[in-house]
Amino acid sequence: MEPCFLTAAEAASAIRAGTLTSEALLRSCIARIEARDPVVKAWLYLDKAKAIATARELDKRPPMGPLHGLPIGVKDMIDTADMPTTYNSPVFQDYRPARDAACVAVARYSGAVILGKTDTVEFAAAGRRAATRNPKNPAHTPGGSSSGSGAAVGDRQVQLAFGTQTGGSHIRPASFNGIYGMKPTWGTVSREGAKQYANMLDTIGWYGRSVADLALVGSAFRLHDVGEIGIPSVAGLRVAICRTPFWDQIEPAGAAALEIASKRLEKAGAKLIDLTLPPAFDGMFEAQNTIMMAEGRASFLDVALEFGERLHVDFHDRVNNKLEITPENLLAAYNLAAGCRRAFEALYADFDVVLTPAAPGEAPEGTYNTGNHIFNAMWTLLHVPCLGIPCTTGPTGLPVGVQIVAPRYGDARLLALGEAMAPIIDEETALYAVAA
Amino acid sequence: MEPCFLTAAEAASAIRAGTLTSEALLRSCIARIEARDPVVKAWLYLDKAKAIATARELDKRPPMGPLHGLPIGVKDMIDTADMPTTYNSPVFQDYRPARDAACVAVARYSGAVILGKTDTVEFAAAGRRAATRNPKNPAHTPGGSSSGSGAAVGDRQVQLAFGTQTGGSHIRPASFNGIYGMKPTWGTVSREGAKQYANMLDTIGWYGRSVADLALVGSAFRLHDVGEIGIPSVAGLRVAICRTPFWDQIEPAGAAALEIASKRLEKAGAKLIDLTLPPAFDGMFEAQNTIMMAEGRASFLDVALEFGERLHVDFHDRVNNKLEITPENLLAAYNLAAGCRRAFEALYADFDVVLTPAAPGEAPEGTYNTGNHIFNAMWTLLHVPCLGIPCTTGPTGLPVGVQIVAPRYGDARLLALGEAMAPIIDEETALYAVAA
Numbered sequence: 001m002e003p004c005f006l007t008a009a010e011a012a013s014a015i016r017a018g019t020l021t022s023e024a025l026l027r028s029c030i031a032r033i034e035a036r037d038p039v040v041k042a043w044l045y046l047d048k049a050k051a052i053a054t055a056r057e058l059d060k061r062p063p064m065g066p067l068h069g070l071p072i073g074v075k076d077m078i079d080t081a082d083m084p085t086t087y088n089s090p091v092f093q094d095y096r097p098a099r100d101a102a103c104v105a106v107a108r109y110s111g112a113v114i115l116g117k118t119d120t121v122e123f124a125a126a127g128r129r130a131a132t133r134n135p136k137n138p139a140h141t142p143g144g145s146s147s148g149s150g151a152a153v154g155d156r157q158v159q160l161a162f163g164t165q166t167g168g169s170h171i172r173p174a175s176f177n178g179i180y181g182m183k184p185t186w187g188t189v190s191r192e193g194a195k196q197y198a199n200m201l202d203t204i205g206w207y208g209r210s211v212a213d214l215a216l217v218g219s220a221f222r223l224h225d226v227g228e229i230g231i232p233s234v235a236g237l238r239v240a241i242c243r244t245p246f247w248d249q250i251e252p253a254g255a256a257a258l259e260i261a262s263k264r265l266e267k268a269g270a271k272l273i274d275l276t277l278p279p280a281f282d283g284m285f286e287a288q289n290t291i292m293m294a295e296g297r298a299s300f301l302d303v304a305l306e307f308g309e310r311l312h313v314d315f316h317d318r319v320n321n322k323l324e325i326t327p328e329n330l331l332a333a334y335n336l337a338a339g340c341r342r343a344f345e346a347l348y349a350d351f352d353v354v355l356t357p358a359a360p361g362e363a364p365e366g367t368y369n370t371g372n373h374i375f376n377a378m379w380t381l382l383h384v385p386c387l388g389i390p391c392t393t394g395p396t397g398l399p400v401g402v403q404i405v406a407p408r409y410g411d412a413r414l415l416a417l418g419e420a421m422a423p424i425i426d427e428e429t430a431l432y433a434v435a436a
Numbered sequence: 437m438e439p440c441f442l443t444a445a446e447a448a449s450a451i452r453a454g455t456l457t458s459e460a461l462l463r464s465c466i467a468r469i470e471a472r473d474p475v476v477k478a479w480l481y482l483d484k485a486k487a488i489a490t491a492r493e494l495d496k497r498p499p500m501g502p503l504h505g506l507p508i509g510v511k512d513m514i515d516t517a518d519m520p521t522t523y524n525s526p527v528f529q530d531y532r533p534a535r536d537a538a539c540v541a542v543a544r545y546s547g548a549v550i551l552g553k554t555d556t557v558e559f560a561a562a563g564r565r566a567a568t569r570n571p572k573n574p575a576h577t578p579g580g581s582s583s584g585s586g587a588a589v590g591d592r593q594v595q596l597a598f599g600t601q602t603g604g605s606h607i608r609p610a611s612f613n614g615i616y617g618m619k620p621t622w623g624t625v626s627r628e629g630a631k632q633y634a635n636m637l638d639t640i641g642w643y644g645r646s647v648a649d650l651a652l653v654g655s656a657f658r659l660h661d662v663g664e665i666g667i668p669s670v671a672g673l674r675v676a677i678c679r680t681p682f683w684d685q686i687e688p689a690g691a692a693a694l695e696i697a698s699k700r701l702e703k704a705g706a707k708l709i710d711l712t713l714p715p716a717f718d719g720m721f722e723a724q725n726t727i728m729m730a731e732g733r734a735s736f737l738d739v740a741l742e743f744g745e746r747l748h749v750d751f752h753d754r755v756n757n758k759l760e761i762t763p764e765n766l767l768a769a770y771n772l773a774a775g776c777r778r779a780f781e782a783l784y785a786d787f788d789v790v791l792t793p794a795a796p797g798e799a800p801e802g803t804y805n806t807g808n809h810i811f812n813a814m815w816t817l818l819h820v821p822c823l824g825i826p827c828t829t830g831p832t833g834l835p836v837g838v839q840i841v842a843p844r845y846g847d848a849r850l851l852a853l854g855e856a857m858a859p860i861i862d863e864e865t866a867l868y869a870v871a872a
Binding site (some may be wrong): 099109188222224297 | 501531532533534535536538539541542545546623624625626627628631632635636657658660730731733734735737738739741742755763766767770771774775777778781844845846
């Protein structure tokens, strides 16, 4: 098998065992990119020669950390010291940060090879969309704003990639690309050096092709106790099925994915519990939007002043508070979120994990509409860790996933639960690997 | 009078009226710095020639914004594109960011002249202290971590300067240096490009020599409705005197300042109300520390990996969770803060503004101990806007201020209240200006 088709965890083991070199892995990924990028368009910048040279250096030295020798893609609104960072904005085409974002530095000093920058919605917020196509069907979006990172991992061009989530920009593309995605608890991974949109929401995430891949990155970020929590048995596991207050916006493919995942878990001995959230949660989608838009007012003021009309009107709309959000609206949104955080965690007395949609359904057609974050925004605002797991395919043959959710700072336990649940939920992975 | 002794608001008016040039103002400030910096040591970097050249350019063009022609100092953990940014860390001595922090860009595009970088506690957090001395008595600290910014404004070297507050790093130095300080509501001013310590707390602030100075900067940041709220009368104003749950740590000079400010307001017709906070607030100081230290774990991981033993042990202690903060401790702290935010705002039905200590007393001796943030940490964690007002001098002749506090997003109203209250609280300003 071509090394590019390995998972990150498999490749890391092979490198450690001496049966694979980082250079061979990089060369395989680069060949895959060269073959596929004209269609998928996941990358805004690649430095192939430098990546291979770095891999060669890593092959000569003892392991630097859990990501030793593994290539990683970086969403292009996350700063890199040795590559341009354009935020996919026309006004930042020539920007070269002086320093890596914190997450990039952690990956680099954990042994990763920073392969390149992936396309994104402008500033991971609005304005210009990524040119990236869904690798499973280029007539469809790969989702956004982590468009390129999701597509590159989904298309087996790279094992790992960083994304970000402010609304639903990370877990939704995981679903659309048939891959695994981790959005950790807010605050557990430094967001310094990723373009700021809404500080109360912005969260760094990462993609992989297995839960073990996600755990590997989680250990680099020292998520509490990753690897030290035993993998639970699915037999007897209390799984809360949460259709959320927004179920009226589910599509048949999304509903089917949740049903299929539930049934598979039940068959494996899990105890299913129907979780209806208290009425307060009804307002959480709107609250997330209020906070995102209001915090965006401050986040884009500097670029609005600097670039004037050259900056996309979407950002001026935020700065000028086009939605006329009042301090009272904003305070109500913050207070609702704080109350729901406590309420959500109190519910956990009755179950072990939440299973909930990752997206309404399959990836929409076209590249402008990157999909609806209706099944993600509430979880982002709750600050809880979310793990996206592939599940099935929809009527047009595109992937549809689900996500599992733990309480805040339950990241390590969520990864352990994912290790147990993913092989049951994700029956398609093996099929896809054969097809690829 | 030398232009350096003007307030920012006075200088801005004179520049607008054509009776003062920005160049003359800059030259006066630079002469003051040259005379005083050998003792005060407020600056880590100055580009005098460039500042004068920028001022000359500004003198030729129509006003760019509310800060047109005014020099501003920048705490050296806030990025500047045209000056080094060392974070006062031995490992960042050669660092030159590619881009201005958002607050610097907003100031620049509002017409300010970025004069230089001011000394700070390392990363505004721990490790190395600023070399800055208190301009009123060089045997004492100017406070920290915004040491150089506070001292430079206090010493009449510059009218305005940026600081930051995560615990009490902004309002406490305002008190120690006899100046005005604004810490706006969390999230109203972008913190992008200021070194991250604790995202739930880090707040950009600014210093000036009058409330009008602070309002000028507030208008550049478009704090809601600045300038549109009428200045209230102090007669009949309901002022809540809040000794806080930490009153046992007040020093005689701090107690005297609160007493003097209260009596002056009462004499002017204000109605004083004694505000005893509910028992939940007792835990807010510890909660702030828990959140700061726990979020610091993620914030310093990249530099810990990159610089290893070259990085000060204080930051490794945070990364390695030396305090052994558990997820449960951290969640309890977040939840307590959320509850107290709501509770604090509900109390406002009974009064118009809170008056509370800005620091325990006078600035301590030496430069290592930058003073205690016991009277600041709770307000930072509450996310509320705080305005520091000079009030009196203590037994060793050093300044002691107070602060007024409004509900979240009450920034514009707080500035209007400050305009009314400051001339009554701050009887010393005129005396100092004569002495200087």
